[in-house]
Amino acid sequence: MDSFIQKAEKLEIQAYKKPKDLKSIKKTHVAFSGSPLKHPYNPKKVILVADPLSTNPFYFEVKKDDIFYVEEMPNIVNLEGEAITLARVWVKKMSVGVRCTPFIVEDIKGTKTEK
Secondary structure (H helix, E strand, O other): OOOOOOOOOEOOOOOOOOOOOHHHHHHOEEEEEEEEEEOOOOOOEEEEEOOOOOOOOOEEEEEHHHEEEEEEEEEEEOOOOOEEEEEEEEEEOOOOOEEEOOOOOOOOOOOOOOO
């Protein structure tokens, strides 16, 4: 588990050949937007943090081979003045991805299980 809990590096967006008709890829692919990062231990996968400045961030994990096209979007800037890269990633329909939402484990008020 320690190997996964580490800071992921920014992913340099590779040049993808722009499709002739972006509207036609909606039939075969789904777009996800966020900040792309290198997977911490699997170079064949990409992590896409959906809202990197949110107080409740979540991310998608997809295989690089399932990505058809990447559109660069305008960067955003955090409170420290660092630019955060954003992209729209087109992923093949019916491919398997993972959506992860981190949370803090705690009792919900009024439902403690004390004995």
